[in-house]
Amino acid sequence: MLEIIDLVKKYDSGPLALDGVNLKIEAGDIIALIGPSGAGKSTLVRCINRLVEPTSGKIMLNGVDISSLNKKELREARKNIGMIFQEYALVERLSVMENVLSGRLASVSFWQSLRRNFPQKYISEALSLLDRVGLGDYVDTRADQLSGGQRQRVGIARALLQKPDLLLLDEPTASLDPKTARQIMRLVVDLVQEKNISAIINIHEVKLAELFTKRIVGLREGRIVYDEEAAKLDTDALTLIYGEEDWESERPAEDESE
Numbered sequence: 001m002l003e004i005i006d007l008v009k010k011y012d013s014g015p016l017a018l019d020g021v022n023l024k025i026e027a028g029d030i031i032a033l034i035g036p037s038g039a040g041k042s043t044l045v046r047c048i049n050r051l052v053e054p055t056s057g058k059i060m061l062n063g064v065d066i067s068s069l070n071k072k073e074l075r076e077a078r079k080n081i082g083m084i085f086q087e088y089a090l091v092e093r094l095s096v097m098e099n100v101l102s103g104r105l106a107s108v109s110f111w112q113s114l115r116r117n118f119p120q121k122y123i124s125e126a127l128s129l130l131d132r133v134g135l136g137d138y139v140d141t142r143a144d145q146l147s148g149g150q151r152q153r154v155g156i157a158r159a160l161l162q163k164p165d166l167l168l169l170d171e172p173t174a175s176l177d178p179k180t181a182r183q184i185m186r187l188v189v190d191l192v193q194e195k196n197i198s199a200i201i202n203i204h205e206v207k208l209a210e211l212f213t214k215r216i217v218g219l220r221e222g223r224i225v226y227d228e229e230a231a232k233l234d235t236d237a238l239t240l241i242y243g244e245e246d247w248e249s250e251r252p253a254e255d256e257s258e
């Protein structure tokens with residue numbers, strides 16, 4: 001359902017951030033995008049919904065080339081793409097409910113959005129999503145009173161209220177402690193499976209990628225150098241993606257208990 005063809009991104013300065021990326025993701029796939037700092041992970045994720053403008057290449061989502069859409073068409077296409085950010089991107093002074101409903105701003109009229117007058121069906125859906133992400137008791141709490149994990153749960157509910165076909169996650173756990181990071185990853189993976197949508201997760205923590213996703217794509221210097229089942233990620237693969245390192249000693253047996 002998502003096919004990226006020969007995607008290239010050149011920023012004004014520096015080398016190519018993406019150097020001919022090809023990637024195919026079927027409905028229901030969840031992939032982890034790993035790679036060293038500067039490899040182009042964030043650029044790739046953000047090119048898919050054109051938060052970053054690609055230099056060339058195609059981004060085919062359900063048969064539509066996102067890269068060729070005009071502004072109005074892009075606004076429409078973005079309704080199918082949810083995004084979850086490292087820093088949550090919530091409006092601090094608004095309530096949890098208002099933040100979640102903002103995921104539907106593009107679907108209501110200008111006047112409704114100005115008055116934040118959302119149809120009852122979006123409110124009901126938001127309530128049920130907030131229950132699902134464990135924030136049923138926080139509907140009226142202001143965003144600035146939440147912990148990092150709670151904020152990310154709001155971000156997840158907001159993205160899912162759009163009913164997207166594709167979810168883009170840009171380092172969703174980078175600001176969270178290890179236990180909360182796992183809880184968030186588990187929640188994301190469960191929800192993505194429940195709703196049969198696809199997800200691309202840019203993630204630094206290799207262990208989380210291995211634990212929670214089935215497919216790992218490794219990016220290095222703007223190119224995909226690895227694309228395999230998560231279970232196959234071994235020290236050779238890590239060397240290919242990140243370069244030489246004593247990976248065995250870096251990979252102690254993980255304590256699975258929480």
Ligand SMILES: Nc1ncnc2c1ncn2[C@@H]1O[C@H](COP(=O)(O)OP(=O)(O)OP(=O)(O)O)[C@@H](O)[C@H]1O
Nearest residue numbers: 011012013014017036037038039040041042043044
């Ligand atoms: N706005 C920008 N202007 C110029 N160069 C940029 C910009 N954003 C990213 N780059 C460059 O593009 C390359 C890829 O950056 P990107 O942030 O996509 O990598 P990344 O793999 O997500 O890195 P990290 O894991 O550190 O976040 C880097 O060389 C970076 O310096």
